[in-house]
Amino acid sequence: MTLADSVTQWYDINARDLPWRVPGTSAWAVLVSEVMLQQTPVVRVTPAWHAWMERWPTPADLTQDPPSEAIRMWGRLGYPRRAMRLHACAVAIVERHGGRVPDDLDQLLALPGVGTYTARAVATFAYGQRHPVVDTNVRRVVSRAVAGDPDAGPATTTADLAAMAELLPIEPARAARASIAFMELGAIVCTARSPRCGVCPFEQVCAWHQSGAPAPAGPTRKTQKYAGTDRQVRGLLLEVLRHATGPVPRQRLDTVWADEVQRARALSGLVTDGLVEPLDSDADRFVLAGDHPPRFPPLS
């Protein structure tokens, strides 16, 4: 039995019951889930996805609201640029594709915030096409089971896709099933920290497990700091702006971080990224992108 067959059988029994996997889920709903899942765990995505889909069931619905609403709806999922890009994505889908999420890989790739993984995930899981779909889970599973390496190195798209293509069944529906199964295995069994080899369908054939499941060799990749970085300051600034019911005076934003230089850099970064806009020409009040009056009617 092939690895794909083996993991698919395992998936049939052990797959989590995730809402975007329900048959008949729209391509838009799949796309939203994939973007939310970029670097954010399932447990935090699930409620946000339900709320988002209820409010904006189609791309056209989302385009009826400004990006600021998408950023607010994003809540604390992290990397709020994704919310902005998802909004831009909806606009592009309406403008270029008549409001329907494209099924063509290159057209998907051309959408804002849609990269190699997400484009292939949508084409595969929403449209049933046969493409290698390689995320961090798949890279780890293949790295261990096939190559015998404890961890996959940095993503090397071309090689990873080629390696995965070798493992996929020919029939598109079965290939799609195998891809989601590999991902699921990496997510809940062949995990980064403490893999549960005892319940893994690959236990008897896994090159890594057969060689004693050695720990990674040299120094792991350097851990990224958060506390004290611009990212933290951006998060604090955005937190204020998300909850604001009107334009936020610069003075208010000044309270979130003591270091003036860093604070100014973080704010200008948010403006550069398009998440935040100065409301006045002298930049003493700020709003989330698109949050212009008449949302905030003048007091008069």
Place this chain on the structure above:
DNA sequence: AACGCGTGGAG
């Protein structure tokens, strides 16, 4: 090809 980009939970 590294790096910047949020947030919160687990070990």
Place this chain on the structure above:
DNA sequence: TCTCCAAGCGT
């Protein structure tokens, strides 16, 4: 506490 890391993308 602190470190790691969770279905990446864009530059």
